Amino acid sequence: MITRRRFILTSAAGVGLGMLGRPAWASEEIRIGALNPLTGAGSPYGPGMQKAIALAAEEINRAGGPLAMKIRLITDDTETNPEAGVRGAKKLIEVNKVVAILGTWSSGVTMAVLPLTIKAGIVEMSVSGAPEISTMHNDGLVWRTQASNVLFGEAFARVALKRGFKRASTMAFNNPSGLGNTGEFAKVFTRAGGQVLTRVVYNPNQASYKAELGQALAPKPEVIVTGSYLPDTTIILKEWYEGGQSVKWITPGWAVNPKLIASVGAHVVEGVVAVDTVPDFDSPTYKRMNDALTKAMGVDTVTNPYGPMVYDQMILVGLAIEAAKSPDPKGFKSKIREVSGPPGTKVYSFEEGVKELRRGGKVNYEGMSSKIDFDANGDVRPRFGIYEVRGGKLERVEILDLDA
Amino acid sequence: MLAFAQPVVDGLINGSIYALVALGLTLAFGIARFANVAHGDFVTLGAYAALWGVYGAGLGLVPAALVGLAATVGAGLVAVGLVYRPLARRARIASVIASIGVALVLRHALIFVAGTQQFSFPIPIVRASDFLGVRITPKELTILTVATLLMLALSVALQLTRVGKEMRAVADDPALARVAGIRVDRVVTIMWMWSLALAAIAGMLLGVKTVVTPYMGWDMLLSAFAGAILGGIGSPVGAVVGSLVIGVSEELTTLVLPPAYRAGVAFLIMTAVLLVRPAGIFGARTAIR
Amino acid sequence: MTAYLVAMAIIALIYGLLALGLNLHWGHTGLINFGHVAFFALGAYASALLTLGGAPIAVGAIAATGLAGLAALPIGWVSVRLRSDYLAIVTIGFSEMVRLVLLNEVWLTRGPMGLLGVPRPFDALPTGANELLYLAILTGVVALSFLLVERVVRSPFGRVLRAIREDEDAASSLGKNVVQFKIKSLVLGAAIAGLAGSFYAHYINYVVPDQFLPLVTFYVWIAVILGGSGSNVGALLGTGILMVFLEGTRFLKDWGVPLDEVRLAALRFVVVGLALVLLVVYRPQGLLGQRDVTSGR
Numbered sequence: 006m007i008t009r010r011r012f013i014l015t016s017a018a019g020v021g022l023g024m025l026g027r028p029a030w031a032s033e034e035i036r037i038g039a040l041n042p043l044t045g046a047g048s049p050y051g052p053g054m055q056k057a058i059a060l061a062a063e064e065i066n067r068a069g070g071p072l073a074m075k076i077r078l079i080t081d082d083t084e085t086n087p088e089a090g091v092r093g094a095k096k097l098i099e100v101n102k103v104v105a106i107l108g109t110w111s112s113g114v115t116m117a118v119l120p121l122t123i124k125a126g127i128v129e130m131s132v133s134g135a136p137e138i139s140t141m142h143n144d145g146l147v148w149r150t151q152a153s154n155v156l157f158g159e160a161f162a163r164v165a166l167k168r169g170f171k172r173a174s175t176m177a178f179n180n181p182s183g184l185g186n187t188g189e190f191a192k193v194f195t196r197a198g199g200q201v202l203t204r205v206v207y208n209p210n211q212a213s214y215k216a217e218l219g220q221a222l223a224p225k226p227e228v229i230v231t232g233s234y235l236p237d238t239t240i241i242l243k244e245w246y247e248g249g250q251s252v253k254w255i256t257p258g259w260a261v262n263p264k265l266i267a268s269v270g271a272h273v274v275e276g277v278v279a280v281d282t283v284p285d286f287d288s289p290t291y292k293r294m295n296d297a298l299t300k301a302m303g304v305d306t307v308t309n310p311y312g313p314m315v316y317d318q319m320i321l322v323g324l325a326i327e328a329a330k331s332p333d334p335k336g337f338k339s340k341i342r343e344v345s346g347p348p349g350t351k352v353y354s355f356e357e358g359v360k361e362l363r364r365g366g367k368v369n370y371e372g373m374s375s376k377i378d379f380d381a382n383g384d385v386r387p388r389f390g391i392y393e394v395r396g397g398k399l400e401r402v403e404i405l406d407l408d409a
Numbered sequence: 410m411l412a413f414a415q416p417v418v419d420g421l422i423n424g425s426i427y428a429l430v431a432l433g434l435t436l437a438f439g440i441a442r443f444a445n446v447a448h449g450d451f452v453t454l455g456a457y458a459a460l461w462g463v464y465g466a467g468l469g470l471v472p473a474a475l476v477g478l479a480a481t482v483g484a485g486l487v488a489v490g491l492v493y494r495p496l497a498r499r500a501r502i503a504s505v506i507a508s509i510g511v512a513l514v515l516r517h518a519l520i521f522v523a524g525t526q527q528f529s530f531p532i533p534i535v536r537a538s539d540f541l542g543v544r545i546t547p548k549e550l551t552i553l554t555v556a557t558l559l560m561l562a563l564s565v566a567l568q569l570t571r572v573g574k575e576m577r578a579v580a581d582d583p584a585l586a587r588v589a590g591i592r593v594d595r596v597v598t599i600m601w602m603w604s605l606a607l608a609a610i611a612g613m614l615l616g617v618k619t620v621v622t623p624y625m626g627w628d629m630l631l632s633a634f635a636g637a638i639l640g641g642i643g644s645p646v647g648a649v650v651g652s653l654v655i656g657v658s659e660e661l662t663t664l665v666l667p668p669a670y671r672a673g674v675a676f677l678i679m680t681a682v683l684l685v686r687p688a689g690i691f692g693a694r695t696a697i698r
Numbered sequence: 699m700t701a702y703l704v705a706m707a708i709i710a711l712i713y714g715l716l717a718l719g720l721n722l723h724w725g726h727t728g729l730i731n732f733g734h735v736a737f738f739a740l741g742a743y744a745s746a747l748l749t750l751g752g753a754p755i756a757v758g759a760i761a762a763t764g765l766a767g768l769a770a771l772p773i774g775w776v777s778v779r780l781r782s783d784y785l786a787i788v789t790i791g792f793s794e795m796v797r798l799v800l801l802n803e804v805w806l807t808r809g810p811m812g813l814l815g816v817p818r819p820f821d822a823l824p825t826g827a828n829e830l831l832y833l834a835i836l837t838g839v840v841a842l843s844f845l846l847v848e849r850v851v852r853s854p855f856g857r858v859l860r861a862i863r864e865d866e867d868a869a870s871s872l873g874k875n876v877v878q879f880k881i882k883s884l885v886l887g888a889a890i891a892g893l894a895g896s897f898y899a900h901y902i903n904y905v906v907p908d909q910f911l912p913l914v915t916f917y918v919w920i921a922v923i924l925g926g927s928g929s930n931v932g933a934l935l936g937t938g939i940l941m942v943f944l945e946g947t948r949f950l951k952d953w954g955v956p957l958d959e960v961r962l963a964a965l966r967f968v969v970v971g972l973a974l975v976l977l978v979v980y981r982p983q984g985l986l987g988q989r990d991v992t993s994g995r
Binding site (some may be wrong): 443444446492495496499500501502503505506507509510511512513514515516517518520521524525631634638667669670672673675676679680683684687 | 730776779780781782783784786787788790791792794795798801802916919923960961963964965966967968970971972973974975978979982
């Protein structure tokens with residue numbers, strides 16, 4: 006006879022025995038590290054990025070989670086500084102035992118963190134540009150959803166050539182991103198017949214860049230192309246304007262933003278051109294999620310294009326885990342490329358993707374930030390927005406598709 | 410020759426800011442008799458307090474400057490009363506180490522409140538005027554003027570006022586000064602107030618010239634120390650002359666060395682002075698041992 | 699969690715080596731060396747560069763020790779002519795100069811990008827075991843260094859050092875070559891710091907100038923003063939307490955304290971600075987020191 010007590014006891018025994026059979030990593034949750042520049046030069050973007058990853062994680066968990074497990078986010082701050090980034094990564098890896106780290110922004114930080122994540126065998130996804138990230142030996146663990154400096158350099162060069170410039174100087178922040186952007190620009194520009202007159206490199210945290218600026222201006226270039234960040238660009242543009250020598254500027258989008266314009270005054274930056282990647286405005290994923298993401302970040306997805314990039318990273322990890330039927334990076338790392346590109350049904354959300362995968366099919370996730378079709382190196386090819394400061398406002402004057 | 414004119418002018422402007430800091434250092438050295446490592450962070454505090462005056466309290470530049478002065482002198486006197494005065498009778502090294510502690514507290518309290526990002530004073534950016542091939546902006550001219558006026562005011566105060574004379578007496582020989590009826594404690598306190606006021610103004614001028622960051626004072630401390638030592642520690646005239654020389658040397662070096670080594674110039678000059686002629690240019694020929 | 703404790707212990711032991719070296723300089727010889735981080739940096743870079751160039755790690759460690767020791771020679775010569783606070787300023791300047799060179803000579807050090815992939819010994823071992831072995835080796839090295847420094851301190855050489863600390867002129871008038879003794883003390887303490895640098899480089903596997911700010915020197919000073927200048931046991935004890943504080947506060951965020959990383963770090967420094975001031979004013983002999991090194995002039 007089945008009494009209620011017996012029912013409860015046998016059920017409990019059943020569950021208990023069931024739990025004994027669980028593998029070590031199956032703790033009902035998947036731990037993901039969000040390592041973003043909450044402070045430092047990347048701080049205009051880091052907090053938004055953290056929220057974007059959280060938004061994606063919530064969406065995934067609401068749909069049941071990959072393999073019916075919940076995503077748990079552990080966040081940390083890189084301080085846009087490699088040393089702090091390494092400490093944060095160590096903690097995430099050794100203490101929190103995450104299976105993936107998402108959203109490192111500065112190339113300097115990513116380059117310092119990658120040896121750790123590769124050694125630990127976990128997945129790392131960044132929004133950094135350093136060319137080295139494409140070529141380092143990484144066991145299929147390293148991916149990025151931002152254009153590499155190689156693409157940036159090409160974009161800079163096309164902008165410069167289109168505006169008829171033939172003589173350029175470059176000023177680079179002394180880190181992989183600054184050197185990468187200006188180095189790649191120089192390559193493409195000179196190949197197309199332009200002249201790079203001098204290449205200046207400067208160190209961070211100086212109160213004045215007058216001497217370095219002087220070096221860049223000495224050969225009388227038509228344009229200065231920078232690989233720089235907001236704090237140093239602020240000082241450089243101020244000192245340039247005071248000095249009075251005429252020259253045009255092409256900078257990365259993260260170096261010139263409304264905050265800088267307010268800080269130095271519209272008259273100083275009039276005509277400065279800024280180049281950055283833009284989200285994939287035509288993507289159904291973008292159309293569906295843009296409002297929610299804008300609300301979560303507090304700024305729109307053009308002002309912070311990194312939000313969509315890391316949102317995509319989280320969704321990809323979720324889909325890869327489902328496709329691999331394993332939350333172990335050794336298992337799901339190989340599925341990342343598979344769920345990101347053809348062949349497969351195009352999907353525009355985690356829920357859609359999981360349904361298709363459980364049906365036994367393949368998926369091709371089209372992201373907010375780009376089509377996210379990873380190439381052999383784990384890189385993507387987003388589109389670029391070309392902006393110009395006009396009347397104190399950053400106006401987008403062109404969308405540049407390098408493949409067009 | 411003309412290629413040197415710009416660096417020399419730039420160097421004089423930087424040097425005049427160093428001079429204000431060096432004057433504060435040399436006063437403290439001569440009268441309280443130790444190297445106040447926290448001095449740079451009082452410079453930083455002056456800039457931040459003035460910045461708060463402008464953005465937090467909505468004041469104009471001059472009232473905000475007064476806020477900067479008051480905050481720095483106030484905070485400094487707290488440090489003097491709680492830390493420097495009690496240590497005055499102990500080994501000099503105790504004051505130096507304690508001043509490092511004060512520096513850490515000050516700098517990181519500022520970071521705690523304001524974060525690590527840079528700020529700017531709301532001074533409009535204008536093009537420099539060209540004087541015979543040398544470019545100088547209105548705000549640089551203002552900095553030079555303010556610094557020069559302050560240096561003159563200080564030298565008048567030291568030479569002609571009663572307190573100034575008492576200060577020089579205490580610097581020479583505190584015991585004798587006490588015997589002569591000078592209230593040494595009071596004089597030392599006033600000396601600190603002047604030293605801190607100079608630091609505060611230097612901070613504001615530096616913030617106007619470039620940007621305000623938590624490390625701005627600490628970053629220039631070595632140059633100011635070098636100026637004070639080159640000129641002869643304890644000598645206000647020396648502090649000014651030495652600082653101007655350091656400022657100009659730093660700028661001239663950028664013509665041959667990578668700009669980042671600018672800070673190395675101050676260090677090398679200072680070390681050379683200490684080894685070869687420790688009294689500096691104007692200092693008394695006392696041993697530095 | 700054990701992984702984290704092992705990591706913390708390794709860093710604490712590395713700082714312990716730095717403290718032993720500085721204690722020799724300041725606690726035993728009375729030398730105001732505020733540039734200690736320079737020896738640490740030189741050791742780390744030397745070891746990293748050599749091993750990245752293919753040398754075995756042991757060679758890197760020996761080179762680190764040697765280079766740091768050599769670098770102490772100019773400080774030694776200079777220290778004789780300079781009064782305490784001047785030596786403090788000059789040594790701070792020295793360590794900043796070293797850092798500037800490391801930052802700017804990109805062809806050698808890769809400047810602010812730093813040296814990546816500095817090899818870890820016994821790499822073939824799985825992660826947990828590797829760190830434990832590292833910890834074991836480091837513990838052995840620290841123990842040996844401690845014994846070495848203790849022997850030096852209790853020897854006739856050590857007695858002269860203490861005499862110099864108390865009254866340099868008296869020691870000199872007794873016929874002791876003060877310069878030689880100071881230099882030897884500096885070189886030995888610096889060499890130990892260089893060795894610490896090597897261990898640091900091969901543990902973090904990444905060396906960048908930002909890791910060698912004057913702040914590191916100040917931490918070591920606090921550890922030495924806290925433990926009691928002149929006591930080697932005190933130096934190690936002070937380091938331990940300091941590390942527990944610094945690393946322990948990292949977890950405040952996890953326990954719900956609503957402060958971001960930057961604020962937390964700033965608060966940590968404020969506490970450290972206050973501790974320094976309070977120690978100097980109220981308990982200059984630290985925990986285990988027998989004498990007040992700050993009395994007299």
